[in-house]
Amino acid sequence: MKKKIPWFIFIFLLILFPLVFRDNYVIHIFTMSCIYGVLVLSWDILGGYGGMFSFGHPIFFGLGAYASALMAIKLGISPWLGLLIGGLAGLIAGGMIAFPVLRLRGPYVAIVTVSFLIIVHQISTNWVSLTQGPTGLSGIPSFGNIRIFGFHLNFDGTDNLPHYYLAAFILVISTAIQNKFVNSSMGIHLLAIRDDESAAIAMGVNSTQCKIVAFLLTSFLAGLIGAYYAHYILLISPGVFGFDLMVTILTMSLLGGAATTFGPIIGAFLLTFVSEYLREFGDYRLFLYGIFIIVAITFMPEGILKQIWKKMLYRGVKTG
Amino acid sequence: MNFLAIEHCGKQFAGLKALSDVSFSVDRGEVIGLIGPNGSGKTTLFNVISGFYSPENGNIKFDGVDITGLKPHQISRKGISRTFQIPKPFGNLAVLHNVLVGTRIYSHDPEEAKRKALELLSFLGLKSKADFLASNLNVADRKKLEIAKALSTRPKLLLLDEVMGGLTPSEIAETIELIKKMNEDGLTIIVIEHIMKAIMSISKRVVVLNYGEKIAEGLPEQVASDPSVIKAYLGDEYGLTRN
Numbered sequence: 001m002k003k004k005i006p007w008f009i010f011i012f013l014l015i016l017f018p019l020v021f022r023d024n025y026v027i028h029i030f031t032m033s034c035i036y037g038v039l040v041l042s043w044d045i046l047g048g049y050g051g052m053f054s055f056g057h058p059i060f061f062g063l064g065a066y067a068s069a070l071m072a073i074k075l076g077i078s079p080w081l082g083l084l085i086g087g088l089a090g091l092i093a094g095g096m097i098a099f100p101v102l103r104l105r106g107p108y109v110a111i112v113t114v115s116f117l118i119i120v121h122q123i124s125t126n127w128v129s130l131t132q133g134p135t136g137l138s139g140i141p142s143f144g145n146i147r148i149f150g151f152h153l154n155f156d157g158t159d160n161l162p163h164y165y166l167a168a169f170i171l172v173i174s175t176a177i178q179n180k181f182v183n184s185s186m187g188i189h190l191l192a193i194r195d196d197e198s199a200a201i202a203m204g205v206n207s208t209q210c211k212i213v214a215f216l217l218t219s220f221l222a223g224l225i226g227a228y229y230a231h232y233i234l235l236i237s238p239g240v241f242g243f244d245l246m247v248t249i250l251t252m253s254l255l256g257g258a259a260t261t262f263g264p265i266i267g268a269f270l271l272t273f274v275s276e277y278l279r280e281f282g283d284y285r286l287f288l289y290g291i292f293i294i295v296a297i298t299f300m301p302e303g304i305l306k307q308i309w310k311k312m313l314y315r316g317v318k319t320g
Numbered sequence: 321m322n323f324l325a326i327e328h329c330g331k332q333f334a335g336l337k338a339l340s341d342v343s344f345s346v347d348r349g350e351v352i353g354l355i356g357p358n359g360s361g362k363t364t365l366f367n368v369i370s371g372f373y374s375p376e377n378g379n380i381k382f383d384g385v386d387i388t389g390l391k392p393h394q395i396s397r398k399g400i401s402r403t404f405q406i407p408k409p410f411g412n413l414a415v416l417h418n419v420l421v422g423t424r425i426y427s428h429d430p431e432e433a434k435r436k437a438l439e440l441l442s443f444l445g446l447k448s449k450a451d452f453l454a455s456n457l458n459v460a461d462r463k464k465l466e467i468a469k470a471l472s473t474r475p476k477l478l479l480l481d482e483v484m485g486g487l488t489p490s491e492i493a494e495t496i497e498l499i500k501k502m503n504e505d506g507l508t509i510i511v512i513e514h515i516m517k518a519i520m521s522i523s524k525r526v527v528v529l530n531y532g533e534k535i536a537e538g539l540p541e542q543v544a545s546d547p548s549v550i551k552a553y554l555g556d557e558y559g560l561t562r563n
Contacts, residue, residue: 185424192410192421199408202370203422204396204473 006262010175014168018161027160031232033272034167035225038174039245040252040264042221047250048258049182050214051194053106055246056097056113059120060090060219062240064226066124066131069140069236079143079231083170083224090223091216098215102208105197114243121241136237140230163232170228171265174221179261181217186210191259255296257303266304323348323383323508324369324477330377331361331368331532338364339375339532346477351503352510353523353540357552360529362512363405366479370402371395382477401475405482405512407462409469411455415446418454418465422472440468444498460491467498478502480511484518496522520544528552 014034018027043057064086071077071085097116101109124131131137143155143166153162181187192200193207201207230236239245248271256267274292278285300307322345331339339361346352354362367373369380371392379388387395410418419437427433441447444464449457457465463483470478480499484492492515499522503509513519519526519540526543528536530552536543543549 183430188417188421188424191413191417195410195412196408198372198392199404199410199469200421201392202372202396202402202404202408203469204393204425205421206393 010262010265011172014172018164024158024160027164029272029276031160031164031167033269034164034171035229035232036248036252036268036272037171037265038221038225040249040256040268041171041174041178041261042218042225043249044253044258044260044264045178045181045190046214046218048253048260048264049187049190049194050211051106052101052104052211052214053110054101054113054218055110055243056116057218057222057249058241058243058245059097059113059117060093060222061226061229061245062120062124062236062238063089063093064223065230065236065240066137066226067223068227069137069230070130072141072231073137073139079141079227082231083227086227086230087220087224090219090221090226093223094215094219095212097219098212101215102211114246117241117243117246121238121243124238124241131238134237136235138235140234140236142231142234167228167232170225174225175261175265177217177221182261186213190214251293253303255293255300255303257305257307260303260305263303263305270304322346322381323350324510325381326365326369326378327381328378329365329368329375329380331364331373331375337532339368341377342529342532342534343378344527344534344537346508346510348508349503349506350508350524351499351522353519353526354510354512354529355514355516355519355526355543356529356535359531360552361532362529363481364532365529366402366481366510366512369395369479370400396473396475399474399476400479401470401473401477402479403463403466403470403481403483405485407459407466409454409457409462409465411453413454414450415452415454415457415465416441416450419468419472422469426474437472440471443471444468445494459486460488463487463495471502476508478507478509480509480513482512482514484513484515492518516544 017030021027039057039061043054046052046054067089068079068082068086072079072082077085097113101112104112125133145156146153155162189200189205189210192203192205193210197207226240252267252271253264254267255271256265257263275289278288281288324346326345327343329339329342330337342361342365354365356362364373368375371387371390371394374389379386381387382398382400385398387398390398410421416434416437419440420433423433423436424430427436438447438450441450444467446461446464446468449461454465467480467483484495487495496518499509499511511519511522523540525538526540527534528543528549535552536546536549
C-alpha cells in the first residue's frame, strides 16, 4: 500500500491543478507539461534505464504528429484513432532505428540518432507537397465534441480544460505502462545491460530483445503524444523534429531524475513552468533559464527526485 | 555420457593460437581444476565454453547437446554459468538487484525472486549488504557477488575464473569451503586458479594448459609431479613441488 502513495498524490494533483488554477492560459501550460511529461518519461526508458542516449526522440514525436494530422486531413480519420496511428508511426520508426543502433554504446547512439533526426527534419522541410514544408501543416481537426459518462466535452471551443484532462489521462496511462515495464524482469534486465552488457548476457539476458522492446515502447509513446499534440495545437511544422526539443527533453530528464518513474514528470512540469515564469524577464529569459539549469544540476547532479529520495530514506550510512 | 565434453577445441586470434586441440571431459558432480601459466588459454577456454568466443575447430557438448557456437545468453539458459576474472558487478544497482537480474528470469513471482536472491546473498555472506550500491563493495565482496550472480541462474555447471585472486588467506579458506558446499549441493564446477594449495584441496582432477595446449590431466598428485607441468611452471613462485 505504501508504494501506492506517490500514485495517489500524482493523480490527485493532476485532477486538482485546473480546479485551483482556473486561468485558461495556465491550463494550457499544464497541458504542455503533460505533453513534455510523456516525452521525457518515454525517452527515459531508453536513455535512463537503457543507457542508450538517443537523440532521436523528436523523430517519433514528429512522425506521430504528421501521421495523425495527415490521416485526419486527407482521409478524414478521427483524431481519436489518430492517437493510435501516431503511436504506430512512432513504433515503426523506432523499430527501424533500433537495428543500426543496437550494437552501439553511449555517445555513439547519440551520434547515429542525431543524424537520423537531422535527415528527418530535412525531409519534412523539403517534401512540401506532403508536409507543406516550413509553412507548416494547418487545418488539423481537433478532438471534436464528445459525450463521456454523461459529461459533455467540447474540444472545438476555446476552453483548454478538456484538452488538459485528455493529456493528463494519457500521462497517467503512460506512467502506468512505464511503471509496469521497469518493474518487470525486462526492466531490470535493461538496467543490467546499461551497467554491464557482457555480465548481463552471461546471466542469460537477451540484450537484443530487451533493447528492441525498449525502443518500441519509447517510440510508441512518443508517437502517441505527438499525435495528441497535433490535434491540440492544430498546426505543426518541421520544428517538431527540432534539436532544441531534444535538448529540452534531456534537461528535464536530468533535472527530474533519470531512471525513475516520477522524475521525468517532475522535471517536465518544473522546467515548463520555470520557462513560462521567466517570460516576465523579457530579454533576460534565456539567460536566467540557463543559470537556473546550471545551479540546479550543480546542487542536484542526479536530479530532484533522487536528492529528495536520499534525504528521506537514507538517514543511515546505506547507499544506493 | 560425459556431462561436459570439450572436443578438439581450437581458437585463433589473428596469428595467435590461443587454444590448440584441447580436449577433456567433465562428469556430473566433479570439481575440475584448470591450471596453467598466465596466458595459457584458461580464460579463453571459459569464453569458448560460455559462448563469448566461437571456436574455429572442435565442439563443446553439454549434457548431450552440442552447444558450440551458441550465444552466451543461450548457454546460460542451458545451465552453464561463469564468473569473470575481474568482477563485473552492475555498479549502479544495489547488491540485491544484481542477483535479482538472474532470479527474475526463473521465478515469475517477484517476491519469490527476491526471496531466492536473498537466500543466495545469505549463502555468500552478503545479506547484510543487500542494499549497498554494488560499486561500493570491496574486492572480496565483489568476488562473492560475482559468484552469487552466477548462481542466480540455477546453473548445473559453474565456471569459476580466479575467484580467489587478491584475497587474504582466511578469505581464501572461506571460498574453498563455499566451493565444496556448492559441489556437495550438486553443482559441477571447473575452477581456474593460481593458488595451488586451493586447487589441490578442492579438485577431483586437474587439467593443465600451456600455450593453448593441454599438457597434462589427472589426479592432483599426479599432475603435481608431472615433469612437463613442473617445467611449464619453472620460475613461477608457486612451484608445484611445494605442497
